Amino acid sequence: MAFYLIGIDGGGTSCRAAVAALDGRVLGRGKAGAANILTDPETALQNITDAARRAFEDVGLDPTGIAASRAIVGVAGHNVGDAVHYVKRRLPFAAADIESDGLIALQGALGNGNGAVAILGTGTIYIARRGDEVSYIGGWGFTIGDHGSGARIGHALLQESLLAYDGIHEGSALTDSVLAEFNNDPRDIVDFARLAKPGEFGRYAPRVFEYADRGDPVALVLLKAAAATVDEALDVVVSRGSRKLCLLGGLAPLYRRWLADRHQPCFVEAEADALTGAVALAAARFGSHSGVPA
Amino acid sequence: MAFYLIGIDGGGTSCRAAVAALDGRVLGRGKAGAANILTDPETALQNITDAARRAFEDVGLDPTGIAASRAIVGVAGHNVGDAVHYVKRRLPFAAADIESDGLIALQGALGNGNGAVAILGTGTIYIARRGDEVSYIGGWGFTIGDHGSGARIGHALLQESLLAYDGIHEGSALTDSVLAEFNNDPRDIVDFARLAKPGEFGRYAPRVFEYADRGDPVALVLLKAAAATVDEALDVVVSRGSRKLCLLGGLAPLYRRWLADRHQPCFVEAEADALTGAVALAAARFGSHSGVPA
Numbered sequence: 001m002a003f004y005l006i007g008i009d010g011g012g013t014s015c016r017a018a019v020a021a022l023d024g025r026v027l028g029r030g031k032a033g034a035a036n037i038l039t040d041p042e043t044a045l046q047n048i049t050d051a052a053r054r055a056f057e058d059v060g061l062d063p064t065g066i067a068a069s070r071a072i073v074g075v076a077g078h079n080v081g082d083a084v085h086y087v088k089r090r091l092p093f094a095a096a097d098i099e100s101d102g103l104i105a106l107q108g109a110l111g112n113g114n115g116a117v118a119i120l121g122t123g124t125i126y127i128a129r130r131g132d133e134v135s136y137i138g139g140w141g142f143t144i145g146d147h148g149s150g151a152r153i154g155h156a157l158l159q160e161s162l163l164a165y166d167g168i169h170e171g172s173a174l175t176d177s178v179l180a181e182f183n184n185d186p187r188d189i190v191d192f193a194r195l196a197k198p199g200e201f202g203r204y205a206p207r208v209f210e211y212a213d214r215g216d217p218v219a220l221v222l223l224k225a226a227a228a229t230v231d232e233a234l235d236v237v238v239s240r241g242s243r244k245l246c247l248l249g250g251l252a253p254l255y256r257r258w259l260a261d262r263h264q265p266c267f268v269e270a271e272a273d274a275l276t277g278a279v280a281l282a283a284a285r286f287g288s289h290s291g292v293p294a
Numbered sequence: 295m296a297f298y299l300i301g302i303d304g305g306g307t308s309c310r311a312a313v314a315a316l317d318g319r320v321l322g323r324g325k326a327g328a329a330n331i332l333t334d335p336e337t338a339l340q341n342i343t344d345a346a347r348r349a350f351e352d353v354g355l356d357p358t359g360i361a362a363s364r365a366i367v368g369v370a371g372h373n374v375g376d377a378v379h380y381v382k383r384r385l386p387f388a389a390a391d392i393e394s395d396g397l398i399a400l401q402g403a404l405g406n407g408n409g410a411v412a413i414l415g416t417g418t419i420y421i422a423r424r425g426d427e428v429s430y431i432g433g434w435g436f437t438i439g440d441h442g443s444g445a446r447i448g449h450a451l452l453q454e455s456l457l458a459y460d461g462i463h464e465g466s467a468l469t470d471s472v473l474a475e476f477n478n479d480p481r482d483i484v485d486f487a488r489l490a491k492p493g494e495f496g497r498y499a500p501r502v503f504e505y506a507d508r509g510d511p512v513a514l515v516l517l518k519a520a521a522a523t524v525d526e527a528l529d530v531v532v533s534r535g536s537r538k539l540c541l542l543g544g545l546a547p548l549y550r551r552w553l554a555d556r557h558q559p560c561f562v563e564a565e566a567d568a569l570t571g572a573v574a575l576a577a578a579r580f581g582s583h584s585g586v587p588a
Contacts, residue, residue, distance in 0.1 A: 186434060236461050
């Protein structure tokens with residue numbers, strides 16, 4: 001029986017799907033809501049299914065064909081065992097593997113080549129591939145890791161604004177702008193920070209880049225400290241053999257020029273996006289060259 | 295009608311009370327459970343009352359005299375308006391003011407003199423007094439402040455242990471000890487950190503001091519960074535006129551030798567504890583020299 005391949009790129013705000021032929025050629029695409037298997041597996045399952053159905057409809061295929069298809073599902077939280085097993089058993093496909101959102105991003109960015117991706121967004125994680133070996137560095141989350149991430153940069157800015165308020169550090173136009181936003185009342189900053197999720201801290205990160213471009217002294221200190229954490233993680237990736245480095249995530253275009261000269265020659269543009277990476281992994285694992293009988 | 299003065303030192307783990315004559319001379323003491331007016335005002339009220347009753351019983355006074363007494367209640371969270379009003383209206387005394395735990399500590403440490411206290415415990419805060427003016431620096435809590443606190447030092451140690459695990463920073467015997475405690479599994483550290491309260495992070499702080507004393511390189515980096523945050527806060531206090539600095543809190547004896555040479559000549563020992571400070575404030579406000587009619 002003929003079947004199709006499906007790639008899924010599931011994220012915290014939306015889930016994208018692509019349906020492809022057995023050689024990995026993409027035929028159609030679809031999109032649905034968030035797919036966070038850790039915090040809301042039922043909604044994730046529904047949105048994965050909806051995105052796949054829309055991809056089938058996009059190209060005029062009968063969506064009942066989903067049940068015969070084989071899929072790679074890339075999601076955050078893939079390494080939390082219970083959630084993966086729960087979701088994997090309930091996926092609507094004939095066969096599927098759940099992989100990390102980072103791995104499908106790496107596959108999309110570098111194709112089958114060796115190298116590493118640095119995902120610089122609300123969080124940070126570094127993923128390197130050398131032959132069949134994939135290694136992860138960082139990515140431990142906002143509370144205790146994710147150095148250099150948007151969430152950490154935003155958090156550092158709020159913290160620095162309080163230090164400026166207290167006269168412990170020099171303030172600047174940047175910290176003034178934050179204090180003004182919170183009515184020049186440090187308690188309002190504390191109240192915000194106590195309940196803020198990483199994404200809410202992260203909303204302050206672009207402002208740090210913007211002020212650093214104008215030479216704001218506090219922005220420069222914060223950004224250089226953040227860039228140093230990215231540089232030292234890239235040093236580890238390079239020391240383990242990665243010669244190609246691809247910066248991904250919302251902060252990647254902002255970060256590049258702030259990173260160390262020693263890394264600049266290694267930076268490459270992504271060949272394709274994470275959804276394409278998921279399809280490529282599906283083709284390699286279940287497609288016409290995979291050795292899996294059709 | 296004759297009445298007594300009461301001083302209360304209410305904390306997150308216990309509440310202490312002293313009953314005193316109108317000239318501030320302490321007659322008896324009592325102790326009860328936690329008094330956190332912010333998180334649990336009813337229990338705080340009960341424990342404040344119990345501690346006062348035990349102080350009366352300690353010296354053979356009839357506890358019904360509590361209702362005629364006048365008190366200074368020193369507690370954390372004193373600056374959160376709603377909780378203060380709620381608790382103040384329900385206190386069992388004829389008259390009472392609620393003050394910060396920091397202010398009663400300062401009064402105990404410095405008596406009526408000018409100067410500042412640095413409270414270095416699970417959190418950090420600096421309180422300076424010059425004449426009638428009292429100013430607070432720092433103390434914004436673990437999430438966005440409390441630099442140099444036990445909670446921040448412990449948090450930094452766990453973070454550093456993950457960086458060592460990833461090969462991003464050099465590890466040491468100190469980070470090895472943390473990783474071993476978490477089964478060399480970074481996910482166990484992440485799970486702990488996600489739910490840990492400041493006090494739970496703070497339990498790791500003494501270990502950093504201990505390893506620094508032995509010359510552990512990671513401990514030295516973490517401790518010097520923490521001490522620098524204390525030194526720069528003390529700089530502000532000194533720049534505003536404080537010539538006497540008193541270090542208080544659980545980390546004070548550990549910290550002293552790590553602080554900058556420029557501050558060492560200013561350090562003084564506390565004259566008395568916070569409970570004594572609460573009694574002294576009660577005597578000044580309600581006692582025989584206060585101008586309040588007995």
